[in-house]
Amino acid sequence: MAAAHRNPNTSSRPYSYGSPAQVQDGGVKAPSVKAPLAAASSTRLELPLAASEALRIIENAGGEAWCVGGFVRDALLGRPVHDVDIATSLPWQRVRDAFEGAGWGTAETGVAHGTITVVRKGEPLEITTYRTDGSYSDGRHPDSVAFASSIEEDLKRRDFTINALAYHPKRGIIDPFDGLSDMRRGILRCVGDPLTRFSEDALRILRACRFASQLGVAIDEATFEAMVASKSLLRKVSGERIYRELERFVCGDHVHDALMTCVDVLAFVLPELVAMKDCAQVTKYHIYDVLEHTAWVVQRTPPEPLQRWSALFHDMGKPAAAFFEGEVEHFYGHAAVSVELAGGIMHRLPFPAWLRRDVPVLVRAHDDVVPANTRAVRRMLGRLGGRTDLFEALCDIKRADALAQAPFCAPRANTAEELRALMRQILEEEAAFSVKHLAVNGRDVMALGVEAGPEVGRILDAALDAVIDERVPNEREALLTFVSSELYD
Numbered sequence: 001m002a003a004a005h006r007n008p009n010t011s012s013r014p015y016s017y018g019s020p021a022q023v024q025d026g027g028v029k030a031p032s033v034k035a036p037l038a039a040a041s042s043t044r045l046e047l048p049l050a051a052s053e054a055l056r057i058i059e060n061a062g063g064e065a066w067c068v069g070g071f072v073r074d075a076l077l078g079r080p081v082h083d084v085d086i087a088t089s090l091p092w093q094r095v096r097d098a099f100e101g102a103g104w105g106t107a108e109t110g111v112a113h114g115t116i117t118v119v120r121k122g123e124p125l126e127i128t129t130y131r132t133d134g135s136y137s138d139g140r141h142p143d144s145v146a147f148a149s150s151i152e153e154d155l156k157r158r159d160f161t162i163n164a165l166a167y168h169p170k171r172g173i174i175d176p177f178d179g180l181s182d183m184r185r186g187i188l189r190c191v192g193d194p195l196t197r198f199s200e201d202a203l204r205i206l207r208a209c210r211f212a213s214q215l216g217v218a219i220d221e222a223t224f225e226a227m228v229a230s231k232s233l234l235r236k237v238s239g240e241r242i243y244r245e246l247e248r249f250v251c252g253d254h255v256h257d258a259l260m261t262c263v264d265v266l267a268f269v270l271p272e273l274v275a276m277k278d279c280a281q282v283t284k285y286h287i288y289d290v291l292e293h294t295a296w297v298v299q300r301t302p303p304e305p306l307q308r309w310s311a312l313f314h315d316m317g318k319p320a321a322a323f324f325e326g327e328v329e330h331f332y333g334h335a336a337v338s339v340e341l342a343g344g345i346m347h348r349l350p351f352p353a354w355l356r357r358d359v360p361v362l363v364r365a366h367d368d369v370v371p372a373n374t375r376a377v378r379r380m381l382g383r384l385g386g387r388t389d390l391f392e393a394l395c396d397i398k399r400a401d402a403l404a405q406a407p408f409c410a411p412r413a414n415t416a417e418e419l420r421a422l423m424r425q426i427l428e429e430e431a432a433f434s435v436k437h438l439a440v441n442g443r444d445v446m447a448l449g450v451e452a453g454p455e456v457g458r459i460l461d462a463a464l465d466a467v468i469d470e471r472v473p474n475e476r477e478a479l480l481t482f483v484s485s486e487l488y489d
Helices: 022-023 048-060 070-077 092-101 151-155 179-183 196-201 205-217 220-237 237-251 255-266 272-276 290-299 305-312 334-350 353-365 374-383 388-403 412-429 442-447 455-469 475-487
Strands: 066-067 084-087 106-111 117-121 123-129 131-133 145-147 166-168 172-174 216-218 323-325 329-330
Touching: 022 196, 048 066, 048 084, 048 092, 048 117, 048 255, 066 070, 066 151, 070 166, 070 179, 084 255, 092 106, 092 117, 092 123, 106 123, 145 166, 151 172, 151 353, 166 323, 196 205, 196 220, 205 216, 205 255, 216 255, 216 388, 237 255, 255 272, 255 290, 272 290, 272 334, 290 305, 290 388, 305 334, 305 353, 305 388, 329 334, 334 353, 334 442, 353 388, 374 388, 374 455, 442 455, 442 475, 455 475
Parallel strands: 084 123
Antiparallel strands: 066 084, 066 166, 106 117, 117 123, 131 145, 166 172, 323 329
16 A cells, blocks of 8 residues: 655644643643544444434335445544435435335435435435446536445445445444555545546545544545646636635644645645745744744634634735845735735635635734733724624634744743733723723714714724723713813814
């Protein structure tokens, strides 16, 4: 078997989600990427009740049935299990009749490919007749399917060996392509010829990247070489499918290693990554190039789309903003460039509107200095439109950013936590941090003779500054007096 592909440039330095002091002294080891794998021959996987009942209905109708795909993989790895897919020897029409006879709902969701969805108490299950696939001229769907006589034939069409497993509670696990061995060794390998697998559906290239990020598996060398050779086929894949895979990738538990390994593949859909690779940061504050620094920042943020995408984009503008003064490199204005690049990506791919709205705010603010005092925190909250969720996310990014720089910068992560604590204190004290918290409003200002327009906002902003600076209490009469003085100043 080919050796596992590993990027020789990937750092072996330990990392941690722990304290800055732990990170700085290098005493924390990376978490294990290999989940425990149960012994296949004796394993009993816990099936949802609906799946167990579905197997019984098919077998009572004279068919054979197996649980397949991601359910088997994730159950063996001890990961959370979601949907259960079932493969059967019965044609879809007989599956439909058997389940309708048992009182289940049915929907003909993919009968051209032998798939029908059955529903019990609102819980859907996909059931597909054993099949082999013909050619894939559109790079996604088989032009034709032929129904197969065995589960082994059906498993031949799967993408990776760890997904080409079938399970039955009485018959155990079927593993015709050594997927269990690959799982134990932490290897991702295509079923059969990888070039063929990727030509059938190019999205499998991004699925491989995603599994590397989610599962911490290394990619088999032949599979990786085929990913690089086939990446141009991703032009056939819809933006919606690409976005879904990329989001799962950036939210993976092992995204640092996956990004460093898969960057040359991902560059076809995110070409902005290319300039980040090998872009050295010649400054005492950094020990990684822009790409690896970014990979560590993404890794150390909570696995939520807002934080992870903002982290991926936060320094993307550095290569364009870089310049030298003597032997020291600077990146002044890189946040603004990063915002532009992020905006282009989020409109090129179908990001949801809320991410297109919120991510640029965090990218723009990630490098702003916010001293650990209540005045500075209240001002930043005001700049964020009073969005405490955005402030929390900004703290997450600042903390991760500090931990991904030179070791002496790690204590700055404590500052991010101090800012978070100060925000919570401000909320408890109900202190004003946006104009909507003031004891006066725009109508009060206009009642003093100011015409509707930008001047009203300017005066309210000045009033908020005075309250934050504790020059004026947040009381109606005091603020009206302040507004009057602004008018005649």
